[in-house]
Structure formats: structure tokens, C-alpha cells
Amino acid sequence: MNNYVKIFDTTLRDGEQSPGATMTSVEKLEVARNLARLGVDIIEAGFPAASSDDLEAVRRIADEVGNPPEGEEQAKVPVICGLARAIKGDIDKAWEAVKGAQNPRIHTFLATSEIHMQHKLSMTREQVVDKVREMVAYARSLCADVEFSPEDAGRSSPEFLYEVLGVAIEAGATTLNIPDTVGYTLPEEFGALIAGIIENTPGMCDAITVSVHTHDDLGMATANAMAGVRAGARQAEVTINGIGERAGNTSLEEVVMVLKTRHPVYGLETGIDTTQLARISKLVSNYTGISVQPNKAIVGANAFAHEAGIHQDGMLKNQMTYEIMRPEDVGVSQTNLVLGKHSGRHALRVRLTDMGHALDDTELDQAFVRFKELADRKKVITDLDLEALIADEFYQPLSVFSLDGLQVSCGTIGMPTAAVRLKGPDGKIHIEVAIGTGPVDAAYKAINSIISTPNTLLEFSVHAVTEGIDALGEVTVRVEGENGHQTMDAQKELPFSRIYGGHGADTDIIVASAKAYINALNKLIISKTEMQTAQNDYGVMLVG
């Protein structure tokens, strides 16, 4: 058996489709680029049948990330995968979206547990078997790389699974993914299930990859995935930070670091550059607005913080006494190079390049302006500050509205007021003033009276990027549009409203709050126009 475990990242599908984690197509593309750079083998880029903009986002990733850059035709590129229900129309759309990639894959699925077949599909076992045969064969007629998942496999009858999976192999599937859809199994059960599938599925051979896809509802996603890998699975479906519906999917970083840290036990390899884990964790957290708790394994702020609070003069006698991984293995810089007021353009470029941000000259100029502004207000500027600035300045959708000025007054007197000046897509300046329950409420009311797109603020959070009272504040908001903006969940087949995250950074948290809200509303407006796929209300060019 080969000793390479393929990492199949579904941050952009199972992660992104969880309500609240919606990303714009620009953000998705940026995440896909970073996943490719991380060394992921397969990127599940979305569910193209959900909506035309979902299809478009997958197509862009297939075209741009799924092909080697010009002049580097030999470079390794990830497989780009699109999800499809076992329906012809879905499979057609998935193929349309991924076919531009050098290595396209279609991933189709059908539920095999009694509860799902009965209550969701209203299909008999025979009907399920026939549908799998038909749809896998159809997908294979379009694409050489087909993955099939028996949904809710964790609660399915093993014997029925062997039958269905045998049919899928016969019809041309080359990857069989076994999902514990509801996060119900125990590691010993899931390991036995995978072993049984490898042992008993008709047609099983070295050309077939068995894959694991687990969920964390009982806190055992990683242990389940590892039990499956130990039983012979050679693909793990994971997400960055373990994001996903409910308690989320298996964390990429956990699976990869278990394989690395306990290499003598498993003897297995992945293609992941683990030193990028901390950075991509932060990127996904910023884009989705889904925070990572301090005690999250591998990527939590405290995961390596043994030393926090321990006095400088107290040295650990041996680092390995309490540390099984080194912070540098996952890209947590122990000694952040600190920049300050007198650091020049060159120092900034060097630092950003080290951090993986290859900006062109114009972008560097732009970053340098923001850097100097910040350096005037804050003594030392760390990597975390730079990441926040970069996230705030770049990787944002084209602005429809931008903040031109803000003046706020608030306090215990109880009449928080905000005056907001926005520049519209037509270049015109709009000014409004409002009173609210607090300064953020006042600013948001003023913004709403300029940008009149109905929305609900679902979440608002701020955190300081670094220590110290002069720190940069990063604000994340999540906003739901009220008209349209629907997409569809592949598994539950239910439409749901898209939720947009917005992000802003400033030393003034009210300014950062205004930026984050405007950012989210811009995404909402752009998404509306993307869905109309025609001339839009605001006359803006779409991103790209």
C-alpha cells in the first residue's frame, strides 16, 4: 500500500457553504491560491449547481489555480473538484465549472443510510444502487477523475455500502469517499468501517483511493479520520480551522500534524508545507469571520503559548518536556521581526515577501502608505499588524462605496452620534448623520441611510491585533441580505440566504467598524449584481 495521504481540502465547499462563512469569489480565489501554495492535493472549490455565481467562482479557481502559471508548465497544480448531487444537471454544471483545470474532478454523492434513503430521498436500496451506477457512469463519461460518496456512510449498513461502492467502482469512480456526515461514529467503529470497505468492496484495487470525511459533532473528527487512514484510507477530506456546518469538519492542520508528529507510528506522508499552517488559518478566519478559539489545537493563539506569562529568566529545562511540536513547524513566528516608524519601503517589501505576500510596485506603494500611517500612531509594527493591513487593503472586493470620513461622539451621556461621509461608485460624496444606541449603531445607521440595501447585522466582533493599548483593532461583521442572495445546500437541498462577512482594521475601532460594515455591504451589492449577471444598479465593473 502506498504511503502518501492525499489532502482534499473542502474549506471552499463544506466549509464555505456552512451558513455564515460565505466568501466572495475574490476571497475564494485567494483562499484557493493559498491552498495550492500550502500543497493541498485536491481543492473542492464549490457546489456549482447552487447558483450561477457559485459555478463562476469554481470556474475561476479551475482556470487560474488549476493550471500552472505561464512558463512553468511543469509546476505541480492541485486537482480542482466540483460537487454534484447524483443528478445529471448537477454533474453537467460541475463539469462546466472544473473542465478548464489541468486535473479536473467531479465529486458526486447519494445517501445510503436507512434514515436518509427513507426520509430524505424516498428511494429504495435498489433505486439508490441504480442511480449510483447511472450517475457515476455519466460523470465518468465527461471526466476521467470521479469521486463518489455514500452520504451518511457512518450510519449506513456496511454490507449495503460494499454493494453501492462496488457499483460505483464498476461505473468508473476512482475515489470512494466515506463520510461520517453527522459526526456520529467512534474511532474504532470508523476504522472498522474503512477496513471492512477495503476488504469487502467488489473491484477494490490499488487504483482506487478510499477517502475519509468526518465531522466533529462529538469532538472526534480527527481521531475518526486518523482511524480511517490507519485502516488504509489514503485521502482525508478536511477544512482549514475545521470550519463547516454545526461543529465543523475535520481540521486540515490536525490531520497533517498528527501524521507528522507521530510519523514513526503511521509511516505516512502528505504534500503539505506545514510552515504555512498558521498563516492560512488566519487568512480563512479573516475571510469567513469565523474565529479560532485560543485553545484550538495547532492554530489556536495559545497552542504554543507555554511561555506566556512565564518570566524571561525562567527557562524550560528542555523544550520537549512540554512540547511535542515546535511553533516554527506550523509557522508561528517566535521572533516577529518588528518594524517601526523609521523602517523604509525596502524593509517592508522584504518582510512582506517573507510572509508570502508578493506585491507588485503599485501595491507595495499602497501598502507603504498604510504602513506609514500606522507607524505614526503605533510604536512597533509586528507581522500580525502587517497581516491585518494587507487583509484590509488588498484581497477585498472592488469597493462600491468607500469611507471618506467619519466623526463620532459618544459616552455615558447617552446620545451617541455619528456623521459619515462615503464616496459612491459614481465618485459622488454622500454625507449622513445619525444617533444610535452606541457609536457603532449610530455609524451603521448613517451608513444605511446612504447605502440603502436592506440587511441584518448578524454578528459583530472586534479584537486587538497585538498587545498594548495602542493596538490595531480588527473588526469582523456578518451581514445577511434581505432580498434574494440565495444559494442552495447540496445535501439538505434547501435554499438559504447568503451571509456576507466584512473586515476592517484601524487603530480607531469605530473607524474599523465602519469599514467592516461598508465592506460587507459592498459584497452584498456585488453579489446581487453577480447574480443578475447583467448591468447592475451601481454601474460598477465586477471584480476581476
Add this chain to the structure above:
Amino acid sequence: MNNYVKIFDTTLRDGEQSPGATMTSVEKLEVARNLARLGVDIIEAGFPAASSDDLEAVRRIADEVGNPPEGEEQAKVPVICGLARAIKGDIDKAWEAVKGAQNPRIHTFLATSEIHMQHKLSMTREQVVDKVREMVAYARSLCADVEFSPEDAGRSSPEFLYEVLGVAIEAGATTLNIPDTVGYTLPEEFGALIAGIIENTPGMCDAITVSVHTHDDLGMATANAMAGVRAGARQAEVTINGIGERAGNTSLEEVVMVLKTRHPVYGLETGIDTTQLARISKLVSNYTGISVQPNKAIVGANAFAHEAGIHQDGMLKNQMTYEIMRPEDVGVSQTNLVLGKHSGRHALRVRLTDMGHALDDTELDQAFVRFKELADRKKVITDLDLEALIADEFYQPLSVFSLDGLQVSCGTIGMPTAAVRLKGPDGKIHIEVAIGTGPVDAAYKAINSIISTPNTLLEFSVHAVTEGIDALGEVTVRVEGENGHQTMDAQKELPFSRIYGGHGADTDIIVASAKAYINALNKLIISKTEMQTAQNDYGVMLVG
């Protein structure tokens, strides 16, 4: 073998001692009360040898939570446990702290892995065995209930463990706790370790409880604990929200819900009232300032949020299709009773009582005033708002300084200013004004020029309690004092500075920010005076 798994909660020891999670003695007592109400069997209340205030906090918990209320002498009370290194002085202090409880326990430990014995202890195997015999016997001479842990058992030689544990039994230990101190083991390894210990330890019998204590560095804490339980362990050491050093300890809520959800597999019971899990999770998160990520199993905001964003008219065909636990099983209210402007004092009392807050008349009056203030500013008031108000108003240490007035002006012009008026412990009013990099910086500078106690702001975060732009903002800060305030880590034997969390809630996030900072500084001042255990600088009465 009996079918009851004892839940040993170490939120107040292994959780609290992790840097950044410091709680005041009042907060610790409140957490202990809630743990008792939750049905925890053993509360590890602290490490009494760390400092005199640690000892005092454990003693109060032993006296107040470790004994039945007057008139209810038959009520079940938890065992109160104190941690001690295998040192006579530590054991004496642990005994002094817990002896007032109806069921006291001393928990002592010594490392048994080669790496720890060599680099940390500089002891031979023989010396370790002798020390265990001597110190367990000494603890047993004071207390009938003694627990022993071979630290770093996960990396210790099994044969050596059998020997050490046999000696501990011989010397009088009745609970043998097996810690995977560094979060290194795999479930199959840990299960085998526990099975081996039960099989091979001399003197093992039904009167001895084997316990598991696992860490989440590789994301497998829960799976490891469950593997140990399946192998015969009948005590699990856990923390609320899985807080703890690095990636944290095993989550109480995960272990308990695995046993409940997969009851047919395990056939095991706990004494936990699972409907209190969501509430105690929120309480611990508020007190420690350690957030819970949305995709955290069981207690994350999204753990049961299948429905988020799904349209009202889209009904799941069968709830169990995608749900293996019901939200009401863990106390997540599906239909939060909503209060508003016109709700009366009685409605508030009924709601708070339902939520587990039994306030007396004076406290209810106080809560009602805050409630009415909020109702004037916010249309609907949910359970989450009430929890925030209660946390802000009660369960706080006695104020040394309190916010009397705040006026802030900020925006893109770049001269954020704050005027702050505080009432001091002597009742005197202090006013200061400051300019900062943002409104929070300005307010904090003004506060610092009144409360001149050197400190570093380590963390600052805000989140909206509910949806909507008029939401209540909850601010959490973490502050490190610069002079003294040290405590000691039991395992690493290194002193570290205590870090104080502060908490504030208001619809104006700058006001909430000021409250949170003042709250943290008050704790810092009180702790300083607690440590001096004598007359203090500010002439305030200590809490209690």
C-alpha cells in the same frame, strides 16, 4: 465493573492556571457552585501551594460548595480536591485548603517519563518510586481520599507505570489518574495503556478508580479519554469548554455527550445534568475571557445551527436526518423568551430564575434597573442579553474604582479624545482626559492616569451579544500586572505573572470597553491586596 463514570472537573485548576484564564476568588466560587449544580462528582479547585490567595480560594470552595446547605444535610455535594506536588509542604497546604469539605481529596503527582525524570526532576526511577511511596502515604495520613498521577504517563514506560502505580496503591491512593500531559498519544495507544494498567498493576481492585486526563494538542483529547473509559477507566478529568494550557484539556461537554449519545455502545452513566452545559460554557467563557469558536462541538454557537439562514418555510423532513443530539439536551434554548420595554419586574424574575439566577430582592431591583435602561435602547431583550447584564452587574469583584462618566470623540480626523470620570474607593471623583490612537486607547490612557497601577493590555475583544445593529456589546480584556502578582505552575514549577480578565457590557462599546478595563484593573488591585493579606493601599474591604 461498575457503569458510572465520575466527572472530575479541573476548570479551576488545569483550566484556570493556564495563562490568561485567571479568575478572582469570587469568580472561582461562582464557577464551583455551578459545577456542583451541573452534577460534577469531583471539583479540583486549585493548586493551594501556588500562593496564599490560591489556597484561600480553594478553602472557600471547600467550605461553601463542599458542604450541603444548612437544613439539607442529605444533599449530594461534590468532592473538593486540591493539587499538590509530591512535596510535604504542598500536601500540607492542599489538606489545609480542602479539609473543611465534607468529602476532601488530595491529588498528588510525580513525573514518570524518562524525559521528565531526567530533565525536570533529575531523579532516578528508584528515587521516583520512593518519593511516590512516601508522599502518597503522607497524604493518606491526612486524608482518606488520595489521588495519584504519574505525570507524562503517555510517554512513560508501561512497565515502570505498573510499578509506580502499584506502590501508590500500597501507600493508600484510591484513584490513579493517567495523564497524557503533552497531548501526544493516539486513542488506540491510550486505550491500550489504560487496559495494561488495569491488567498489570499490583493491588488493582474494584476499590481503585482509574482516571483519564488528556490534552488536545493533536486534536484527540476526547477520543483518547473515551478510549481510556472503554478500557475500564471510571473517572474522566475534564474542563468546561476544554480550556487549559496550549490546546487545552478534554472538554467536559464532549465526554458527557459522547457517553449520552452513544449510550448503547458504552452502557455508562454520568451524574451530569446536560441541560446546563450551554449555560456553564457561557459562564466560564465570560469569566476567563477565553472565547468558544462557533464550530466548537456541543457548545459552539453553530453546533446546532443547521437552521441558520435556512428559510422558515423550508422544513427538514426528519430532524434526525442531520442531528444526532437535540439542542434542548444541552440547554440551547430554541425559543428564547423575549422580553421588551413593557416587561415587568415579575417577568424578569421568572426569566432569570428559569435561567438559573436566583437573585434576592435587592439584586433583582438592581437587575431591573439595568434591564429597563437597556429596554429603552433596544427593542427586544433575549436570554443572551440578560446573561450579559447579569455577568456585568453581579459576579464581579467588589469595585475599587467605578466608571462615573465618559465622553469620547473620534473618527477619521485622527485626534480621538476621551474624558473619563471615575469614583475611587474613597468615594472621591477623579477626572482625566487623554488623546489616543483610537477611542479605546484614549479612554484607557485617561483611566491609567487615574488608576496608576502599571499594567499591560494583552488582549481586547468585543462581540455583539445578539443580532441587530442595536445589540449590546460585550467587551473582554486581559491585563497583566507589572509588579508582583505572581503564582506558580504546579507542573513546570515556574513562577508566572497572573493575568486578569475584565468584562463589560453596554450598547456603547466604548463605555463597555472602559468598564471592562476598570474591572480588570480592580481585580489586579484586589489581588495585590489579597497577596499582601494585610491592610491595603486603597483601604477597601476585601471581597467576601
